[in-house]
Amino acid sequence: MNPYLEIIVRSSAVYLFMVVALRLFGKKELSQLNTADVILILLISNSVQNAMVGSDTSLLGGISAALVLFIINYVLKKLMYRFKKLNDLVQDKPEILIHNGKTEYKTLAKLGITSDEMEEAIREHGVEYYKDVKLAMLEIDGNISIISGEGYLKQSHHKRRTHKTLS
Template sequence: MNPFLDITLRSLAVYGFMILGLRIFGKNQLSQLNAGDIILLLLISNAVQNAMVGQDTSLQGGLVAALVLFLTNFGLKKLIFKNSKIKDLIEAEPIILVKDGILDKNALNKSEITIDELEESVREHGVENISEVKLAILEVDGNISIVSFDKNNQTNFTRHKKKKNIRRKL
């Protein structure tokens, strides 16, 4: 078999496995990385490197593997955009955790988010307690978006990203 075709097939298999793994282990893992998660990511990347390139440790082999991953990711994003069935298969739906100050414990359990984690996220958005939250949503990317009421009963939306706190009024 052609070595570049071998690398291409191996890279596609690893990419598919990683998509499946992220789908199985949940979206809340994406944005809430701790030290153990970072170590796991580094170890996984090291473990799958040989699975993708096999014995070919040349520059060309690495570039082919990287190109296949970029193209596959680009193609998958295009497919997700155009086909809702594929999107539903690969991406989970956003989950409403709080609505009008009322906590949905079933949604928290399904998302494997503790009340302490949700309260921390609410505070990170500048809201004192859950009763002041109009809407809290666990987004597809693993972040929690918060829509709250301020003292003048205006709606405020914030979305917490790692190391950034974007705040805007609706």
């Protein structure tokens, strides 16, 4: 087999494996990486490098693998935009955490969001009490969005962090 065709096939297989692995193990945690997450990403990239390029450690082999990954990523994003079922398969859905002041405890438990994290997000959005929250959502990128029942809306970003003991 042509060595560059082999790199294309190997890189494609690794990319698809990583998409499936992130989907299975959850990507909500990727919104804010802690030290353990960064180390994991570095080790994964090192471990799959040989799987992608095989024995070809040349500059052209590395560039070929990187180019294949960029192309696959571009095509996957276009396909996800075009085909809703593929998008649903690859990407998580936003989750309602609070609706009209009522906390969705089952959802919080399922997602592993503590009451302290929820209270922090509410305060960061300038809201004092749960009952004042019209809607709180865990977005697909791991951010918590909050809409208060007040006349003005304050925009801020709360990225969910993993507690040190969970890493």
